[in-house]
Amino acid sequence: MSQTAIHAERIGKLYRIGERQRYLALRDVLAKPFGRNRGGGNRSRPSLWALKDISFDVREGEVVGLIGRNGAGKSTLLKILSRITKPTEGAATIRGRVGSLLEVGTGFHPELTGRENVFLNGSILGMSKREILRKFDEIVAFSEVERFLDTPLKYYSSGMQVRLAFAVAAHLEPEILLVDEVLAVGDVQFQKKCLGKMQDVSASGRTIIFVSHNLNAVAALCRSAILLERGQLTYDSQNVTEALRRYSSSAVASHTVDLARHPNRVSRTAIFEEISISDEARGATHCFPPGANAMIRLKVNPPSAVLGPRISMGFTNVRGERVFAVGTHIGGNYIPSIAGPAVIRIRFQVPPLVPGEYSMDIGVYDRTGVPLDEIYAGAVIEAIKDDYLHMVDSHGQYTGHIMVRSQWDSVAENESGAAGLKPSAVPSDDPAVPRRGS
Amino acid sequence: MNSAPASSVAATPATLEAHVPVLHIRPPSGWWAIPFEELWTTRELLYFFVWRDIKIRYKQTAIGAAWAVLQPLLAMIVFTLFFGRLAHIPSDGLPYAIFYYSALLPWMYFASSLQNATSKIVENQNVITKVYFPRLMLPISAVVAGLVDFAISFGMFVVFMIYYAVRPTWALLYFPLFLLLALVTALGAGLWLSALNAIYRDVRYVVPFLIQFWLFASPVAYSSSLVPAKWRWLYGFNPMAGVIEGFRWSLTGHGVAPGRMLLTSSLVAVAGLISGLLYFQRMETTIADVV
Numbered sequence: 001m002s003q004t005a006i007h008a009e010r011i012g013k014l015y016r017i018g019e020r021q022r023y024l025a026l027r028d029v030l031a032k033p034f035g036r037n038r039g040g041g042n043r044s045r046p047s048l049w050a051l052k053d054i055s056f057d058v059r060e061g062e063v064v065g066l067i068g069r070n071g072a073g074k075s076t077l078l079k080i081l082s083r084i085t086k087p088t089e090g091a092a093t094i095r096g097r098v099g100s101l102l103e104v105g106t107g108f109h110p111e112l113t114g115r116e117n118v119f120l121n122g123s124i125l126g127m128s129k130r131e132i133l134r135k136f137d138e139i140v141a142f143s144e145v146e147r148f149l150d151t152p153l154k155y156y157s158s159g160m161q162v163r164l165a166f167a168v169a170a171h172l173e174p175e176i177l178l179v180d181e182v183l184a185v186g187d188v189q190f191q192k193k194c195l196g197k198m199q200d201v202s203a204s205g206r207t208i209i210f211v212s213h214n215l216n217a218v219a220a221l222c223r224s225a226i227l228l229e230r231g232q233l234t235y236d237s238q239n240v241t242e243a244l245r246r247y248s249s250s251a252v253a254s255h256t257v258d259l260a261r262h263p264n265r266v267s268r269t270a271i272f273e274e275i276s277i278s279d280e281a282r283g284a285t286h287c288f289p290p291g292a293n294a295m296i297r298l299k300v301n302p303p304s305a306v307l308g309p310r311i312s313m314g315f316t317n318v319r320g321e322r323v324f325a326v327g328t329h330i331g332g333n334y335i336p337s338i339a340g341p342a343v344i345r346i347r348f349q350v351p352p353l354v355p356g357e358y359s360m361d362i363g364v365y366d367r368t369g370v371p372l373d374e375i376y377a378g379a380v381i382e383a384i385k386d387d388y389l390h391m392v393d394s395h396g397q398y399t400g401h402i403m404v405r406s407q408w409d410s411v412a413e414n415e416s417g418a419a420g421l422k423p424s425a426v427p428s429d430d431p432a433v434p435r436r437g438s
Numbered sequence: 439m440n441s442a443p444a445s446s447v448a449a450t451p452a453t454l455e456a457h458v459p460v461l462h463i464r465p466p467s468g469w470w471a472i473p474f475e476e477l478w479t480t481r482e483l484l485y486f487f488v489w490r491d492i493k494i495r496y497k498q499t500a501i502g503a504a505w506a507v508l509q510p511l512l513a514m515i516v517f518t519l520f521f522g523r524l525a526h527i528p529s530d531g532l533p534y535a536i537f538y539y540s541a542l543l544p545w546m547y548f549a550s551s552l553q554n555a556t557s558k559i560v561e562n563q564n565v566i567t568k569v570y571f572p573r574l575m576l577p578i579s580a581v582v583a584g585l586v587d588f589a590i591s592f593g594m595f596v597v598f599m600i601y602y603a604v605r606p607t608w609a610l611l612y613f614p615l616f617l618l619l620a621l622v623t624a625l626g627a628g629l630w631l632s633a634l635n636a637i638y639r640d641v642r643y644v645v646p647f648l649i650q651f652w653l654f655a656s657p658v659a660y661s662s663s664l665v666p667a668k669w670r671w672l673y674g675f676n677p678m679a680g681v682i683e684g685f686r687w688s689l690t691g692h693g694v695a696p697g698r699m700l701l702t703s704s705l706v707a708v709a710g711l712i713s714g715l716l717y718f719q720r721m722e723t724t725i726a727d728v729v
Binding site: 015079080081082083084085086087088089090091092093094095096097098100102103106107109111112116119120123124125126128129175 | 458459460461462463464465466482483485486489490493494497498562564565566567568569570571723727
């Protein structure tokens with residue numbers, strides 16, 4: 001019987017939230033006894049248990065998928081296990097050398113050559129110089145950038161940098177490997193190669209904790225799974241399929257979000273109170289297949305009447321790129337005013353987005369554009385796959401932001417004039433085809 | 439994974455136990471012990487950090503290593519012209535070039551170490567939030583990397599010694615001790631400043647002023663023989679006073695043989711190092727949440 005590699009007991013981590021200024025300035029501290037407190041900056045800040053009562057055991061050689069929504073505490077847990085940050089309470093015991101891959105290319109420097117960066121990065125990740133020398137050729141071959149080894153990294157394309165970075169990371173050989181979302185980089189082929197490498201690593205009997213949004217990768221790689229929801233461990237089992245199912249269904253609860261005391265509010269006044277999201281055809285949900293019609297209800301309660309408000313919602317993907325936005329003044333129409341409690345209804349067709357999560361930045365501005373209430377990442381929608389999209393298995397950088405349906409075939413050159421694609425090849429009643437809004 | 443029975447841990451053969459490192463993760467509890475053992479096991483990383491600093495510095499400046507010579511050289515010329523030729527500050531019987539250069543050697547090392555150490559944590563925040571290593575490595579690497587510049591400018595000093603035919607005396611035997619004192623002083627101050635700068639981001643704006651004041655409070659432009667003998671022990675509270683006079687005396691055989699001044703300087707330097715280590719360790723427990 002294998003031993004316990006990681007034993008975690010009632011781990012908790014408390015963060016202060018709503019802290020806009022994360023670090024201090026000496027002048028603020030020095031000025032405090034003299035100046036008045038500007039803007040009531042001295043309120044005791046609210047705090048949040050990013051993790052609470054997390055207990056689990058991981059056996060040696062086990063490959064565990066750590067799943068959960070954004071903000072469920074996955075990254076915090078990995079950071080605690082890799083000692084980047086300390087828990088507020090609880091304890092963990094880890095048997096074996098720990099390697100953490102929270103990011104590829106940690107410590108890469110643009111002025112250094114590829115070769116130099118391999119050594120630097122390897123060393124930061126915990127490899128000894130001898131180990132790096134021994135694996136150097138293998139790393140270089142894996143990265144496919146042999147020809148540019150003595151070129152400074154700043155001349156590399158981003159794809160080449162990622163390859164090199166992952167090549168180093170993939171050759172890390174600690175007994176326990178903590179991996180965060182690193183597979184979400186590179187093109188599909190390179191991702192496959194990385195998954196293959198991870199499979200090799202796990203086959204060699206190492207313990208892996210693997211965080212990913214890529215459920216296929218989790219299903220393919222992991223023997224067991226831990227589900228985190230809002231900082232709590234809600235499922236821990238060797239039944240990966242069940243864990244993934246629970247993860248998908250737990251999503252349903254997030255179609256209604258309380259905005260009144262939202263941690264990501266950047267404004268001082270609160271106007272938004274609640275957002276509820278639904279699919280016109282399928283009811284309350286925050287998951288949308290391509291082309292679905294979204295219906296959003298925003299409960300507002302302004303302290304004073306706002307004439308001609310501008311209200312907008314921006315949708316941002318996991319890489320932080322704004323993908324699209326809707327607003328009264330962005331392809332919408334003005335509403336005369338909001339005075340007192342009201343529900344604002346917004347209806348729009350969700351573009352055929354690449355599957356994944358999109359966070360919503362919500363804002364209301366007065367007629368002249370002055371912000372009245374703004375919440376970053378106030379809610380989340382998820383673009384889900386349908387039958388047609390199943391072939392897309394990445395949000396790789398080459399995929400872009402939207403999915404375009406296309407038909408492909410090949411014909412011999414001498415027939416090309418005769419055959420051609422039949423228009424009926426695109427079934428128009430397929431739900432995957434964007435439906436026209438009303 | 440289905441919470442393994444506790445007995446499986448206890449049943450581990452003792453022989454295996456010895457080879458597998460066991461790590462305990464616990465909440466921070468007040469003052470932290472300094473992880474000497476960990477620093478030793480990860481010493482290769484220190485080497486890579488130093489190597490990176492030096493590579494990058496010399497790649498980014500067009501004149502590269504010449505910078506290490508030019509800086510003290512230009513300062514020496516300015517000091518010689520204004521403090522020496524114009525103000526006629528007594529130089530303990532040494533040629534002005536030697537008098538100033540021997541003081542600028544440790545001073546430049548100290549000043550650049552301080553500056554580099556201050557920004558180290560903030561500069562490396564993307565690494566700090568992504569991977570664990572003893573954070574102490576960062577300020578230590580700044581202070582060690584400075585030794586390379588120091589060695590280069592020391593080569594220049596040897597040339598001056600030969601040119602001015604200044605013969606070193608038996609006092610040279612003490613030189614390694616003063617170099618060590620310079621290192622301890624720089625590390626102590628560097629630890630304080632890098633930890634402070636991680637918490638208060640405007641500290642780095644204060645550092646240039648601090649260095650400037652410190653320069654005038656140190657016997658670089660003048661000799662500590664200007665300070666009345668009975669007050670020198672007090673002057674030694676500036677540890678750089680002991681370092682600089684020690685350098686001058688051990689390298690040239692001229693000047694004040696630092697006595698009680700050296701004693702106070704050494705005590706202050708060691709106190710600075712210990713308090714710096716403790717303060718830094720305390721800051722380290724929260725650093726990844728702050729930067």
